[in-house]
Amino acid sequence: MTLDPTLADWLSLALRWAHVITGIAWIGASFYFMWLDSHLEPPAVPKKGVEGELWMVHSGGFYVVDKIAVAPEELPKTLHWFKWEAAFTWITGFLLLVVIYYLGSASFMVDPDILDIPKSTAILIGLGALVISWVVYDALYTSALAQKGVWSAVIGIVLLCAISIALTQLLAGRAAYMHVGALIGTIMVANVWMRIIPAQRQLVNARKAGTEPDATLGKRAKQRSVHNNYLTLPVVFVMLSAHYPGTYGHKHNWAILLALFAVGAVIRHWFNLKNARRIAWWPIPAGVALFIAVMIATAPPGGDMAAGGGATAPVTFAEVKEIVDKRCVNCHAAAPTNPDFKTPPKNVRLDNPDQIRRHRDRIWATSVASVAMPIGNSTGMTPEERDMIGAWIRQGAKTE
């Protein structure tokens, strides 16, 4: 089943809008609390049960925060939990996945060059990955293994690599990236709702009942919140990746994904050290160096757009037009003949010479430097055709 493309566009706009706003609220609050924790100072006048205090001024008001050691003796009438931001980020994100990938064109989910499967199978793989990842992750970090410090982290990273590689071998590049992002996001939200909040709740209940809270729940919650912390920047990269066909459209897209995850995690590490008042010199340069290494390693072999005619034989516009007509125009025309699209996607029309010339930079990015277009290679473009278009652009993209 596919949604009407116009309806799908408006639905996806509404959902994406809400998703970004709730995501900012969630991650913003978590950044804020990290910052708060790291800037607390011992109270100027010692107060019973208070381990740190902090003064702030914002929007014309003064605010004082006291951090209570463990839990207060008497609980206030209203206690704010900060959990709905995470829930709504997940709900809007999941619906967006459904609208764009599950109810959209099959070519978003399936790339026959990767694996020729029906869209329904691809959807099952995607949904299965979300559920299984949480089940395995939660079992791993509830088990005794979770206490083994570095080893538990190594196993977690290996599993994340394994699922990322598996998904990029099964689904179209963009869908694979988005599902890795969605499964990490699911783990993060489930951590909040099923591990972190319950631990806090039992702390509150123990306080009310005058009993000792169960320390293992607290320890587990702490570990989960460390995970969420390191996963934040990587997950934000995935959400932006759809704009960068050079990442998900690359033939080694899994390696780029994992390398950029490492960049995100290492930059996050710098912030964490800084919040712990330990300034380390290495994480930022390491992150930047890795980022540049990815950029260099993914450079297309034929050189960049400006490399000049080189050794390739001249390619005529007539040859290019024939390729574009055969591989692109069923979607990128004023009135697409592909039933999944009513209007040309992203308003990119490739049905006349001027438009082809005008879009040459993006044609390069999506179809020469990467294989992001034709989406899911649904029209079966060959590597030779990509090379020819590349040569034509390098030779100056002349239309006569």
Ligand code: HEC
């Ligand atoms: C099956 C339909 C389909 C075919 C065939 C197709 N595209 Fe696309 N194209 C899309 C969709 C859908 C998008 C929007 C993707 C998004 O939402 O980001 C798009 C977006 C684009 C964009 C704008 C995105 C960007 O990153 O700049 C360009 C350029 C493009 N396509 C070029 C091409 C070229 C060149 C071909 C042929 C070699 C082609 N497309 C074949 C469906 C198609």
